[in-house]
Amino acid sequence: MTTLDAVVVGSGPNGLAAAITMAAAGRSVHVVEGADRVGGGLRTDELAPGVHRDHCATVFPFAVGSPYLAALPLADHGVEWLTPDISFAHPLDGGRAAVAYRSIDATVDGLGVDAKRYRSLIGPLASRWDDLAVDVLGPVVHLPDHPLLLARFGVRGMRSSAHLRKRFSTDEAQALVAGCAGHSVLPLQSPGTAAVATLFLASAHARGWPLVRGGAGVLASGLESLLVSLGATVETGRRINTLADLPPAKVVVFDTDPGQVSAIAGTELSRGYRRMLGRFQQGPGVYKVDFLLDGAVPWANAAVAEAVTVHVGGSFDECAAAEATVAAGNHADQPFVLVAQPGVLDATRAPTGHHLVWAYCHVPSASTLDMSAAIERQIERFAPGFGDLVVERWVTTTHGFEGLNPNLVGGDITGGANHLRQLVARPRARRPYATSSDRFFLCSASTPPGGGVHGMCGHHAALAALRGPLA
Ligand SMILES: Cc1cc2nc3c(=O)[nH]c(=O)nc-3n(C[C@H](O)[C@H](O)[C@H](O)COP(=O)(O)OP(=O)(O)OC[C@H]3O[C@@H](n4cnc5c(N)ncnc54)[C@H](O)[C@@H]3O)c2cc1C
Known part of the structure; x- marks a missing residue:
């Protein structure tokens, strides 16, 4: 051999x-x-x-934003990116929503008094995404290609998203921060979560948060x-x-x-x-439900209905409380829920008239608790009538994930x-x-x-x- x-x-x-x-x-x-x-x-x-x-x-913000993957000739191998105008949305009570459009101009239009602050914080990172990505998506210990940009990102990023949130006074801007920081699967008070939030926010305006058709x-x-x-x-x-x-x-x-x-x-x-x-x-695990729906999710806010990615959890404080509960080894009654509704852009996911939507929340490592009802309650809160549209549910627990792929230890994704x-x-x-x-x-x-x-x-x-x- x-x-x-x-x-x-x-x-x-x-x-x-x-x-x-x-x-x-x-x-x-x-x-x-x-x-x-x-x-x-x-x-x-x-x-x-x-x-x-x-x-x-x-949803693949870091694939299209990757200095390596994005440069591969994947279109020649059947990959078609579908990029929504709205990178993600975050519904709030009273039919309001924070909306991260691909366009930073459209985004700040919805941020009131925080418009200028948001633009000055995120704009330079988004417009220099390629330079930022080379350094941030590389080995931690290396000579940076763009030291000033990295220093600017790193000094603020070392702080917590709870600290970052204080730069903003509207519920909307604070919600954008909370939802992005939530991807860290850490308490929002943890150092370094500001970096995760700003990186996700910058990616929303740089290359967007696309799907792959199919x-x-x-x-x-x-x-x-x-x-x-x-x-x-x-x-x-x-x-x-x-x-x-x-x-x-x-x-x-x-x-x-x-x-x-x-x-x-x-x-x-x-x-x-x-x-x-x-x-x-290992980090905490996730509990995921795939819902087959008889129609689109009836979000109270029209912009949320156009978003592929939806961060569901209410205000910054509510999202922070949910993630702190998980970090303490408990289950949140009102979890922070990540929702993907690919049918907004990609008709291949479900038969005509139906929508396939997934939703997951963070849970303690190796949790066995059924979180379906808590997830549905959170969606229903911002999309009244959601439960009536559910035709079928498929659940994946932490053990289901680990059984599928041994890397997902205790459901850690x-x-x-x-x-x-x-x-x-x-x-x-x-x-x-x-x-x-x-x-x-x-x-x-x-x-x-x-x-x-x-x-x-x-x-x-x-x-x-x-x-x-x-x-
Ligand atoms: C529910 C969920 C939602 C997610 N959503 C997103 C998202 O929308 N966007 C995003 O960017 N990321 C998302 N992620 C995270 C993303 O999928 C992972 O970060 C990424 O796949 C990690 O890639 P990897 O190559 O390191 O490992 P993996 O993708 O985990 O692949 C490891 C592979 O190695 C194989 N393997 C492991 N051990 C062995 C062995 N001993 N012998 C042979 N084969 C082995 C496994 O079977 C698996 O195929 C999500 C993850 C989950 C679980």
Whole structure:
């Protein structure tokens, strides 16, 4: 058997990006995936005839905003981005809503006295997105390409979103901050959540928050097709448990959680490195419901009905209370709920007249509590009559997620807790993609820049391998 240059274990967006980077550099690459198809978090299932649901990711601000993925010729491989005019909306009581349009002008029109402050905070980051993304979506410890811009972003970002919110006095501007900070899966009082909020806000106006026509699985197939066109091979349905399961290769790149790297590579890794991986902390889990509806969601606010992404949780204080409850290991009665309604732009998701909508909330790691009623109550609060339209529900619990994909430990969808220490040391500050062995690399969302579909973890890990043993 010939020795490959690289085997990639796992074919999430990071595994595929790592494989494409190495194959494009002329190396022989084989990808081994435990599931029945490639993609990891990029997975679209047909739940019933004509009902196509994204099991995980649906909205891709950081894919189109990624210095690597966005530069790939994915249109040649069947990927069509659909970008809404409204990046996201956040309904408030009384039929009001905060709306982040792709256009910053349209957005500030709805922010009253906060218009100027919002524009001065977010405008420069959005207009220099390409420069910002190169530094922020890279390894944490590196010489920045744009030090002044990064310093401006970083100094404010180190603070909490609760601190950032104080710059604004309207419910609307504060809600925009809360919804974006909520993606961190941290209490909104945590240091570093201001960076998450400002990055998500800037992305809303830079490249927008698009879907892929046909679902996330089309993006996975497009990446696989590009990879195969570069000469690489892909094998599905083969879960790796030990190194003996792998074909001979100069390097192994793991698109897995750190615990699996330890378990699979075992004593080939130093004891100190394994101990460090053992200290890596997972974040809370998620509880998700896919709803098939007999019509569109009857949002009280008309702009919310046009948004693909909706942040549901009410005021900044209510969202903050919900996330603090989860961080304390409890379930929120009024959770912060993320809603995606892809049918607003993409008619392929459900039969004519129907809409497929997903909604998830954060829950403690490995939670088994049924959160369906709490999620529905929150949506109903801003969309009276929602419950009457539900034709069918499909639930995925924390255990359901982990059963689908072992990286989603305890239902954690971010590849590990996002607290400040692990934003910097993911899983370690220096050489995060390398391990204690020259042969093994880590490329999953448990490395910088963390969760989300951007492929940057995979791309940087592959570059580390290409500079090292594959040079
Ligand atoms: C419900 C939900 C909603 C989300 N929404 C969004 C969104 O809208 N936008 C966004 O940008 N991000 C979203 N995300 C996050 C995003 O999906 C992840 O951050 C991203 O997929 C991480 O990519 P990855 O390559 O690191 O790992 P994953 O996508 O988790 O892929 C890892 C792959 O490795 C395989 N694997 C693991 N262990 C082994 C093994 N031992 N042997 C063989 N194969 C193995 C798994 O089967 C899996 O296919 C969401 C996630 C979830 C769960």
